[in-house]
Amino acid sequence: MPKPNPRHPDFPIPGGPEKRAKSWRAEGLLRLMENVLAVGEAPDKLIVYAALGKAARSWPAHDAIVRTLSEMDEDQTLIIQSGKPVGLLKTSAAAPMVIMANCNIVGQWAKAEVFYDLERKGLICWGGLTAGAWQYIGSQGVIQGTYEIFMRIAERRFNGSLKGRFILTAGLGGMGGAQPLAGRMAGAAILCIDIDPKRAEMRKEIGFLDEIAPDLDTALKMIEEAKAEGRATSIALIGNAAEIYPEIAARGIVPDIVTDQTSAHDLVYGYVPAGYDLDRVRRLRDQNPDELIEGGRKSIARHVAAMLEFQQKGAEVFDNGNLIRTQAKQGGIENAFDIPIFTEAYLRPLFARAIGPFRWMALSGEADDIAKIDDLVLQMFPDNKIVTNWIKLARENVPFEGLPARIAWLGHGERTALARAVNKMVADGTLAGPVAFSRDHLDAGAMAHPNIMTENMRDGSDAIADWPLLDAMTLCASGADLVAVHSGGGGYAGYMTSAGVTVIADGTDEADARLDHALTNDTSLGVIRYADAGYEDALDEAAKKQIGHIRL
Amino acid sequence: MPKPNPRHPDFPIPGGPEKRAKSWRAEGLLRLMENVLAVGEAPDKLIVYAALGKAARSWPAHDAIVRTLSEMDEDQTLIIQSGKPVGLLKTSAAAPMVIMANCNIVGQWAKAEVFYDLERKGLICWGGLTAGAWQYIGSQGVIQGTYEIFMRIAERRFNGSLKGRFILTAGLGGMGGAQPLAGRMAGAAILCIDIDPKRAEMRKEIGFLDEIAPDLDTALKMIEEAKAEGRATSIALIGNAAEIYPEIAARGIVPDIVTDQTSAHDLVYGYVPAGYDLDRVRRLRDQNPDELIEGGRKSIARHVAAMLEFQQKGAEVFDNGNLIRTQAKQGGIENAFDIPIFTEAYLRPLFARAIGPFRWMALSGEADDIAKIDDLVLQMFPDNKIVTNWIKLARENVPFEGLPARIAWLGHGERTALARAVNKMVADGTLAGPVAFSRDHLDAGAMAHPNIMTENMRDGSDAIADWPLLDAMTLCASGADLVAVHSGGGGYAGYMTSAGVTVIADGTDEADARLDHALTNDTSLGVIRYADAGYEDALDEAAKKQIGHIRL
């Protein structure tokens, strides 16, 4: 039985013991597609997040996907091209149920304007990372990522704690909305700027945000008080970050940590330039996108100039993956890349061991299934401090959106072991239903993104896109249930390529083999990618865990 | 027992009944790698064709590939990243033995200069199409392609025959060297210009070229005589096409057909600008590549201006896939694209039915195996005029290079049926050894190349690269033995993405299933790609052959 979804009443949250499809593998993927819409930003337009990231190309495409998933056999494979189902082929029960390639454009054509043109013609759609591959689980998906970044900074600069520290950021959208909660969980006082009051209200409603301040003075006073008391809190302020960041700097205030998660990657459908209101921006998207692009670049230049000023005055400033430095550089800020990218600055040692944003979703819809898996994780990995800390925090602080789900940064071997143990719990009836395992595309072997994931790789291999393709192909040969290759759309067009994977633990022996092969090979390739680039952590991990790395 | 290779004595031609690897699947792939070197242009530098197209990234990479193929089990998969083996993973016996991704670069970075930089650092190498994927079989591979183009032109413009017709072209390299033979087989008098006397001599030696003319006057006289007698002949002339084409035009001579296959795609390592000799060009590659790029563009502008002049005067002029129009446009020839690309002009109706350059190689090294398969083809497809005509011509005219091999433009269903029948002949001992089945990457579902393969697609989907990725992923899930995703390097950087596949018919039941799934799904996707773009031929083929096309 689906559950009501107050946020989007027409998009109930899937669940229950009855399957509509012939297999749980197909039913599970169907529920995951329903779920990304249920927790998405504008499901009536099929939009999941980041302004343009869609679950399917069009409603007819969506309906044909539902129909095909419902009817297909386990030895067939559904082929999806940029959100549109194009073929149902005979393969074998060991092959994926769904193979997709979303938004891949030949290099010299991989530019925002070509993307928009192809999108207008209905020939392509952008899948974001986890939107088009039906792996998005609401803001929770990025909470841990943001939280772990804050904690790495705490360890390096603030004696392990952000108590009494001030984080300034912006953007409360589909992804950025995780920031206030992650900041509060990390113990800090966090101020989040967003131009859209609705976004802030929504985050408050679902428990991700404590308060909305009426103006800057009040907001800064609330932050000051929380700092003084050492109290964790999250506060939103409605306004334009490109105006408010410089204003805070002008007052001589220096936050401890500064970042940004406005949709700076997309100057037409995302970022709101300083001096523009939302209505005007919406009109200009059709009428004069060039004005938005120009205005956006200018605005981002001011925005980033303030971030650089904070950095010079001692704040820990980083780019959280929204291409804001790239835009600022195009807008004339030559030293925009003095701001480091979060991956290189904080997460690379984890990725080198293929530790990354693994996740699982209870297809039953029962929160209790996740609670049982939480217990299992704590029991299986008592020495993994990052994960035990996170699971304890998350079960207390992170409300479920849509299907109950959990994310945890697990690495090679751990992911496989957990998934196989969960598959047993599905088999013996401990859990109410099957569980889907997946991960973010921002994972060790899965992404080439020279301005985010692979910036400043030790060997200079930042721009090489072979790795995500090898990952996707290997996953197709390793029994994964869904495999996707995504490239950037909108402002990300030409900036990245990534691979996504989902495997359904339906309690069968076949699922056990699938989880074993697919998850093990996925993290193996992650370690190999970093070993090949010369990272010692990866070479160590490959040797210690006997990963089949070939070293010349 | 390997056979001696007079052209490259250090690179014997593989063959014989003894395998070094544990399985014929691995042994077959090993022999195919040896074979592309044996028939390649500069095997000591691992170069197979097109100036930079390599079989492996480096000699240590090559040696590690040989070692791994020799030792691996059938339930393992060797992962190759741009010609370098990076991992050996546990998969299953249904998975490919080899998965490779060669020269894929993130879109905004996919440019010639980035490629050269990554190549210099040893981080990448270009696999051409069939070089890096070990599917090249010498010039024969492109002979039929060129021949079929000539025949389509004959049908449309010259009452079905090129008797007494004059074809002018240039380039006698690894691919272009097929032109004189294809032209003679089509019944024409063909004149081929190349700047490098060695290339011409080599083509003559192996029987692809009749004569080398000492100068332009003589060459034109020889052509005139052959035309008058209605005699098919092929003549080479040493010189620069950018000088000789305009000179021929200036004399008021208009050939019937004009094209070009110099390595115009690569202005540094390929094309020789007018006024430069080979030695100077070789020196400048290191010392001043920019001079070559500039000189090349100017030269190509003259070269293409002459081609346009021929076109205006009534000649059938086409681009044969070397990016010469793109370069000419950058060199100032605004109307360079008035010259059509061969795919759109002549081959699209074939591709819409997934009819394309299928091929097979006798791993035994025995020419007799190919003869027996020739007989089988004639017997299985008596009504397929293109193929029966070709097989008869080819067995008389096309000398084998390296492993005995045959190419034939077969389509959906035909490829699968033939391969399965051959697998039976391997099983019952009719053939001396296993047979490898493969195809060019220039195949219906396998290539996105907006200036060659997918130029002017009916729906405007030229630049969408989802299709080759879907093809590669599907092939990995369909039991193919080798699957490769290639993108362009050198001057092709950012211009294309393609998928390659090889399946070994070792006579087993497993091979029967593999050939069935992989070849059927490969051509299914080919038909679906064209059906999705709205081509009636493809929609008809999909309906007639019950291909699983999903039509919205």
Ligand SMILES: NC(=O)c1ccc[n+]([C@@H]2O[C@H](COP(=O)([O-])OP(=O)(O)OC[C@H]3O[C@@H](n4cnc5c(N)ncnc54)[C@H](O)[C@@H]3O)[C@@H](O)[C@H]2O)c1
């Ligand atoms: N860590 C990562 O790698 C990672 C993960 C997910 C998303 N991202 C990136 O983070 C960005 C945000 O993603 P999202 O899904 O939240 O996007 P979104 O479009 O859902 O939300 C963007 C938010 O920014 C606000 N905004 C736009 N311009 C503003 C301005 N000038 N001042 C203040 N607020 C402004 C919008 O009102 C909106 O609420 C994107 O660029 C996304 O691609 C990065």
Ligand SMILES: NC(=O)c1ccc[n+]([C@@H]2O[C@H](COP(=O)([O-])OP(=O)(O)OC[C@H]3O[C@@H](n4cnc5c(N)ncnc54)[C@H](O)[C@@H]3O)[C@@H](O)[C@H]2O)c1
């Ligand atoms: N139909 C297709 O799609 C298809 C198939 C294969 C190759 N190609 C393209 O065709 C071109 C040739 O491929 P190849 O493998 O033969 O390359 P190659 O480098 O082996 O040979 C190129 C030849 O051109 C000659 N040459 C260079 N500049 C010249 C000039 N100005 N005048 C006369 N001769 C000149 C060289 O001496 C050499 O013999 C490439 O661009 C290749 O990518 C197209």
